[in-house]
Amino acid sequence: MKAIDIARYVITYNEHKGDFISNKKLQKLLYYVEAWGLVYMNSIIDEDFEAWVHGPVIPSVYAEFKKHGASIIQLQYPDDTKPSEQLKKYETELKITSNEKELIEQIILKYGALSSFELELLSHSETPWLEARKGLEPHESCNSKIEKATMKQYYSEMLNAQKES
DSSP states (O other): OOHHHHHHHHHHHHHHTTOOOBHHHHHHHHHHHHHHHHHHHSOSOSSOEEEETTEEEOHHHHHHHGGGTTSBOOOOOGGGOOHHHHHHHHHHHHTOOHHHHHHHHHHHHHHTTSOHHHHHHHHHTSHHHHHHTTTOOTTOOOOOEEOHHHHHHHHHHHHHHHHHO
């Protein structure tokens, strides 16, 4: 699926649950949706993440919501549609499977409680982001792609380690 479509779904889901998110937090939630999507489903998001200074980012999604700065993102729904109704529309329009829906919801439950800063620190401690930024200073800009194969391997190994303990 297109990253912007999943982004709108994640924003709407959060709003439906009474939580709001910034662009920075959205980027990290999308990253973990794709990371675990690679482990369980082979992929959900059809775009690549880049290893920016503050963590993984999909540039097209960042550009779409950049105007919000560090503030929360609130979408405008047609005809005063409620977030819960909009979620159902997205599920139908995007043909989100029950497995994809469950994965997205589980990622939001697990990682959504963390602040954008905590998510940044977490992603900075993990191999996929570190490998993509290898040789760069912490505050040096870059647009190096985070390899999906690295993501899949890293999070698969993390899952296997959890199963063993």
